[in-house]
Amino acid sequence: MNRGRPIGSSIRQNMVEILYFSGKACGYDIYKHYVQLFPKITLRVVYYHLKKGVQLREFKLEKVEVEKGDYSWGSHAEKRYYVLGPEAKAKINPKVKTYFDNQKNNKTKRRE
Secondary structure, three states, X not given: OOOOOOOOXXXXXXXXXXXXXXXXXXXXXXXXXXXXXXXXXXXXXXXXXXXXXXXXXXXXXXXXXXXXXXXXXXXXXXXXXXEEOOOOOOOOOHHHHHHHHXXXXXXXXXXX
């Protein structure tokens, strides 16, 4: 029997499901979707799991963008965009699929 904590995490698996349907997203966007779908977590936990997921190759850092603006912490914000990595195994959660289908339908209705 293996010792220590298991590698898997339900939070990280839920994040895999979100990225599966959204394609790519930054940490804050993943957080916004997560709290709509699942029990509330902190933004700090999302960033922890993104970092851990990159180490486990479940997530891949696609790009880093620096946005200039007037923020409370300074003159720019760094956004890291993530996509699914080679080790990610989406289970196609029906709750997440329905949520993103509704998001797409609402966007097309607003454009009309």
